[in-house]
Amino acid sequence: MTHAEFLALAREYGFEKVYFLPLDRYDLGSNPHRLVADAALDFPFASCVAALVFPYAPFTASERIPAYYLASNRAYHARKALIDRLRDAGLTVEKAEIPVRTALNRARVGAALRTGFISIEPFGTRIVLECLAVSDLTPLEYSESPAVPCRNCGACIKACPAGAIGEKGVDYEKCFRAFMETAAHPDRIRDAQTTYIGCEVCQYCCRANSHLEKSEPANDVKQAFDTRRLILGDTKQARSLVGKNMTSGGKLTAEAIAFAARDGEYCKEILAQSDSPFDAVRDAVRYANERYKTL
């Protein structure tokens, strides 16, 4: 298989670009996400790592349904299907969880932003990146290195609800995402959260994305994320759309309760969740009660 044939196959699954990177070593410090530190050691069969770029359209900034997590779940399934096709074509392939933004920066691909995201034209930061260790294909050289748009811009510093972004980058100990991995969110996050599951504020305000067309969630997605439905615990459809890993422990119900409490809606339905088996949901009911003493 040639690089062009690989790309053509990847495009069938929504990966619009593929970068063929060397099998590098990475200094990962304490490596909390257990990423691959030495690609050649972990994948002795491989001759390169293919970084796959899955672009998606953002929603409008007022939309609470998270465009990224919907896309991430689609990219996950697309990657699995692509691996099967590549293996059918005779390649040896495995998922490779390397620090992909570092690898792309090192290969002179994309622009490294103050927010820690990478912007790849023409998609900006609105991409999901997946990596595969692949046999039989050589790494390629790149020299994209587009101008970094952060100079004379501080939009993300102003917009970040956590105050996590400074001139030199993100303090990940303050970033909301660090506190949203499980279902239990601190009240300060329930007060300021703008989208389900994770925070996208610094992507919505980013210059690198200003040219992107916004889209609307499809009707089935809107129905799945109907606030009342999620409060009542009917989360199955929504979880199938965004993936189950990021939504366990009653997370979507707890988040829907917090959104509704802020909006002053669905008081009766929220109170009905007082006996939920999920700690996070009961805590969200407590949050709602404190927010609306009249509940």
Ligand code: SF4
């Ligand atoms: S909002 Fe501006 S400063 Fe922040 S990452 Fe985007 S371009 Fe850079």
Ligand code: SF4
């Ligand atoms: S994801 Fe949200 S909390 Fe984290 S740095 Fe971006 S805007 Fe701030």
